[in-house]
Amino acid sequence: MPNVDAPLVNRPCWFDLSTSDLTAAKALYGELFGWSYLDGGPELGHYTMAFNAAGRATAALAPKMPGQDQMPTVWTVYWGTADISASVERIVAHGGSMMVPPMHIPGNGHMAIAIDPDGAVFGLWQADPFGGAQVEGEHGAMCWSEVNCRDGATNAAFYAAVFDLDVHMMDMPGVVYRTLHPTSGGEAVCGVLQMDAQWEGIPPHWMPYFAVADLERADTVWAKHGGKQVAGPIASPYGRIMVVQDPQGAFLSYMAS
Template sequence: MPLIDAPLVNRPVWFDLSTSDLTAAKALYGELFDWNFYDAGPDFGHYTMAHTPNGRSAAAIAPKMPGQEQSPVVWTVYWGTSDIEATVARIEGNGGRLMFPPMDIPDTGRMAIAFDPEGAAFGLWQARPFGGAGIEGEHGAMCWSEVNCRDGAKNGAFYAAVFDLDVHKMDAPGVVYHTLHPKSGGDPVCGVLQMDAQWGEIQPAWMPYFAVADLDTANAVWAKHGGKNIAGPIPSPYGRIMVVQDPQGAYLSYMAG
């Protein structure tokens, strides 16, 4: 599966979880994805890096930041950028807004958190020198992400303008789905799923996807730790997908080819 050895831009590059129970989250995700953990310590808010068994960075888990104790438990999807200030300007110029302005993470990079026009939160990451995930598509690694929104064409156009991408509408019966592609062509970098009436009052949000080697084994681990199954297995051309919620409330998807 693809190893990532240089910073990538204009596509999702990193996932992290802000949780109310770091110990429980490490137990669940460590067993689910066979992750090894490295806690950066109190000076960095116990931001805990997760690595695949081959030592590649996969994602991170951290307790909520001081003052954010009442905020939802969420996975955040971060987009890579080579110029975070310029990207922020495009976000604000296309109808988005900032939650947190760009800030330095010493010896690592620069980050910001923003909202798209529908209110879905996403992150920005500028490598200095840490680029994000070091592998994708294998067990325990990121494999896809998509934003769930009310107007897929409009929201897709927002991300295309911010990150210099093209929007393609998929021919998918029963669902309105767009993919975002580099202007030079090639594989899509993420998806835009238009929510219908069945979603009720669920708010627009980004959904991270992780690969697992075996769906039945993953489902058994999820149940063992008290996780909730929201939907699935959902068949797709790329594998079977589970949409789940962890015991602290964070949504994510995992899938097996």
Template sequence: MIRQEAWPEGTPAWIDLMIPDRLVAQAFYGPLLGWDFAVGGPETGYYTMALKHGQPVAGLGEPMGNEAAPASAWTTYLAVDDIEATVELARAAGGTVLLEPMAAMEFGRMAVLTDPTGAVVGLWQAGTHTGANLVNEPGTMIWSEALSDDLAAARAFYGAVFGYEVADMSGPGFEYASVSLPGTTPDEAVGGLGGVGTQPEGTPPHWQTYFAVADTDAATALVLELGGHVLDGPSDTPYGRVARVSGPAGEQFSLMSTTEPESADGPV
């Protein structure tokens, strides 16, 4: 279903990728996820919206001016109602602000911080751009999770900032919890927090984006054809068949199968 309202506070609302060459990224993600692209003007640094059925689902950007290029990675932006207040909550809870709240023209207000484990996460207060208009279907974001080696610290931080309801899902050799918005149930989880055993040893803390695909094996094979790499899988999980892969600049993300049909063109 196409959504055009602002996402509830604490929901992963948007994702974008800073990459040295957006045209290379378009050549990779377009065929892989069925995206079209709308390129912004020079005042936006040619920030590019990835579109599915004409609806924004992700962003692609390049460093502007003389900015040093950061390591290429997908950034998850959590929806907030008052970005200044949320940034202060994050500071008080042990987060580090990398980018103070700033206006993104009329589109909204953004900030970027690291949680106490070191994972980078963005905040988005909607203006004319509310975030992803399509999720949970092929070619769109289906899941987001913060991964580190300190689940307790992550739970404490995100609980303090967003008031998440946490459901422990840990098992032998790994620690994991789903998070839901206040007043909702684990069945309505908006994301996850992973600790020990969820990633290969030495993986830095980060937020991981999962994209839905109709066929994980076919999509994984296409990643290789398009010049990406397969890091793990495909393998079956209780929630779908999953593969962890990387794109043309080394950015990591995951693919997850879904039986959800694609939306028809236009709002439903």
């Protein structure tokens, strides 16, 4: 897929990891995805940008802030918005809530953290000037995301209303899966997976997907660093998928076409 040279709006635009061990996370994901890093320093809480071999921003890793030791280790999926205040109003109006209100990140943009009606946490990002991921669909870059939830119909309608999208139902035997598309037409921007009895005890959540060039090599690197394989390889029309958990507890998926 092409490089991303303009902010992504009304769709997922960025992934970042909040981790209890930044050093270990950098070693794992650096070898897995071929990333290099730029640490933002203490003034930005050591928020660490990750770049591919071409110098394109792909994601970020950050240590948990003081007092957040008991918070889960997670990847957060951020939605791009042209007006973060208007998006917050829509989120609340359509049954969501705010965990972190909009804040300015000097020299980069504005962010917020929200909760959808089913309980899944997601982020908002307004570029100023940083737009988010600068490449998609290549090794080490974001390639998909989906929200796993108990009430797929309600949650799909929520995201469609907040971000001006259309809901499509996919024909997937044994799985209730919806995709969200621009109202003007075009490819899906994300998925909405209906959780069933097999997901008992797992709370609703967003799942980030990264592309890898070689699934078997990725599995080897993952195991080398102590990561857990949760499910897979899962065959899909778009490639083989592995659902994994890193040693600090964060879940993600990687896939190879």
